[in-house]
Amino acid sequence: MVKFLIKNVQNTLKIYGVVFGQRSQLWWDVPPDDSFYLLKDIYKIPKQIFEDSRNELIEALDLSHFIKTPTRQLSLGQRMRCEIAASLLHRPKILFLDEPTIGLDAVSKIAVRKFVKNLNQTHKTTVILTTHDMQDIEALTNRILLIGKGKLLYDGTLDNIRKKYSSKFIMRVQYEYTTNKININDVETLEQSEQHALLKFNSNIIKLQDVISLLTKQVNILDIQVESSPIEEVIAKMYLELDLKS
Amino acid sequence: MSLYFKSILIFIKSEFEYRASFIFSLLASALNTFFILASALILMDTFGGIGDWKINEIILLTGIASFGHSFVEMFGRGLDHFYKHIKNGLLDRLLVRPRNITFQVLCSNFEFYKIGRLIESVIFLIYGIITINVEWNIYKGVVILLMILGSLTLFFSIVLIKASFSFWAIEGMELMNIISNGGRDLSSYPIDIYQKWFAAFFTYVIPFGCVNYFPLLYLLDKGNPPFWYGLTPLVTVIFCGLCFMLWNFGLSQYKSTGS
Structure with missing residues (x-):
């Protein structure tokens, strides 16, 4: 045996x-x-x-x-x-x-x-x-198991984590020369010069496509780059939140 | 078994990677035993033997002890240095492989240069057996064989204890070296020359006396020994069994050190 x-x-x-x-x-x-x-x-x-x-x-x-x-x-x-x-x-x-x-x-x-x-x-x-x-x-x-203190904290996809925990986006915009101030509700302007701006918004409050369509009304866009928060920050945040709950 | 030889071959290959170091180690290990014996011989030459023990009888005692010791040092090095495997995490590696752990540990190290010592001990052994004054019969032949095998079993048991201890105390290895090296050296002499308590410890607790002193008393017919003195090396089998239990217990307790 x-x-x-x-x-x-x-x-x-x-x-x-x-x-x-x-x-x-x-x-x-x-x-x-x-x-x-x-x-x-x-x-x-x-x-x-x-x-x-x-x-x-x-x-x-x-x-x-x-x-x-x-x-x-x-x-x-x-x-x-x-x-x-x-x-x-x-x-x-x-x-x-x-x-x-x-x-x-x-x-x-x-x-x-x-x-x-x-x-x-x-x-x-x-x-x-x-x-x-x-x-x-x-x-x-494609699948993540997040383990902390010997417990399974999360089991799911990376995209899901992103959606859930990282709703903040940073947008870099380049546009044709203008002196107009960009002003969109719920979007924070971090930096702005005559040809370039750095915007920050929360996708739970305002959708990305809405930000873009509102933006096109104010400036002639040449280039847009959107960054979500780095994955390290997302995971760190998840640990913090899930840990507190349990 | 073929896996064992292939593993050994790897270590021989490794040692030849550092050729000069290999040759010096070989010489050093052979000289080591030689000097132990030489110092004993010089002393005995001056004082004319120890008690009623003659020089060739002492050489046989040395041969038996040193054969077991050097054989196990050479082939049982994996267990002997097992504490390193715990430290560097090799044990974790072995645990995920589909082979017996004890076997893998034995495969995990091999010291070819100890062969100098091994050959030397075989020479002592043969010289001792040829020159001692014994009327040989089959039973006495069996006794001498039991002594050799008993010595092997005993030194193997000691490295097993050493390996088992490393599950709990990685740094305490010097203590075990005292028992294995010290045991070899002290059982190279008849243990009746030592203090009573000391001789008792190395007879009843760690049965060094049982693999060469008592059976040799029987072979040489010193002081009218009963015939079962010749069978005392069998005690080492029980001793080894106990050591295996300790080893298995240690293995079952093992928790990785983490990375």
């Missing part, structure tokens, strides 16, 4: 792949490729599947020119790419990524994000991402 349970647990573990940002999967002094072959045995991956997924990962993560270099000599970005490859060799159904982009340079960060997105689409791998990097969230996720 116990033996059966253990086997069961061990088989369950095979459907997971885990990347800990801070805990390496790779053997430090040998090339990543050697680690890959050892993982093949640890996970008992059939030869054909292993070769296929190894080649696929080498190509997708662009590992070919440092796969034979000892891990300790790799840069952080190179190592992280190898870490991700190492966690995916056995083709897990669920991939846990714990801080995958922590400390990475811009190029690697974008490469990792692109890869994860692609993995999710081609292999239908469920990716569970824990991160402090809000750009990771914006780039990758």
Whole structure:
């Protein structure tokens, strides 16, 4: 019975792949490729599947020119790419990524994000991402679980959070030369010069399209940029609110 | 088993990455045991043995203790240095892999350079067995085999305790080193030369005396020993079982240190 349970647990573990940002999967002094072959045995991956997924990962993560270099000599970005490859060799159904982009340079960060997105689409791998990097969230996720003090605070989409918690918009407008003061009800003018203005409004009180249509009556618009509040602020605000409620 | 050898191969490869350091470590570890024995031999040469123990008998005691110790140092390094795995989070890694944890821990480290010490202890062992004055029969052959295996089991149990302790006290490892290194050194001599309480501790609590002193008394027929003195190394199996319980208990209690 116990033996059966253990086997069961061990088989369950095979459907997971885990990347800990801070805990390496790779053997430090040998090339990543050697680690890959050892993982093949640890996970008992059939030869054909292993070769296929190894080649696929080498190509997708662009590992070919440092796969034979000892891990300790790799840069952080190179190592992280190898870490991700190492966690995916056995083709897990669920991939846990714990801080995958922590400390990475811009190029690697974008490469990792692109890869994860692609993995999710081609292999239908469920990716569970824990991160402090809000750009990771914006780039990758469609569902967010917000956890604080061991409790689930929120479960839903990013857009929903946006709608609910970030109703404030900043609008940058450029227009043809005019000395008229912009004056719209419920819209705060933060800055204004002869050709440029910075406006702030709350979309719960006045809709974006209304702001624009009212604006066109007052100035000849050349260009408009609308920014919602940065995602960090939104999340921080959510934590504050949800925490107070509970 | 093939996975174990492949893991070992990785560590051998790693050690060859730092070749000079490997060679020096090899020499140092072999010299270490050599000097312990040499100092004992010089003393005995001056004082003519210890009690009624002859030099080759002492060499056999040393061989038994040092074989178990160096074998476990080489192959059980993963457990020996397990506290590092807790510190750096490797245990978390191992826990999410579909293999037995104890096995993976054993695969997680290997120190090839200890082979110097291991070979040396084998030489002591063989020299001791050939030169001691024993009328060999099958039972006595079994006894000497039990002594060797008992020594292995005992030192393995000690690294298990050491590993288990690191679940609770990561920094307290020196204490355990005293027991494993100290145990090897003190059981390189007949324990009847020590104070009573000291000898009792290393017989009844940590059974060092049971793997070489008592069975050797039987083999050499010193002081009319009963035949079961030859079977005392079997005690280490019980000891090891208890250590495994402690280890499993520690594992079940484990909570990650977080990142």
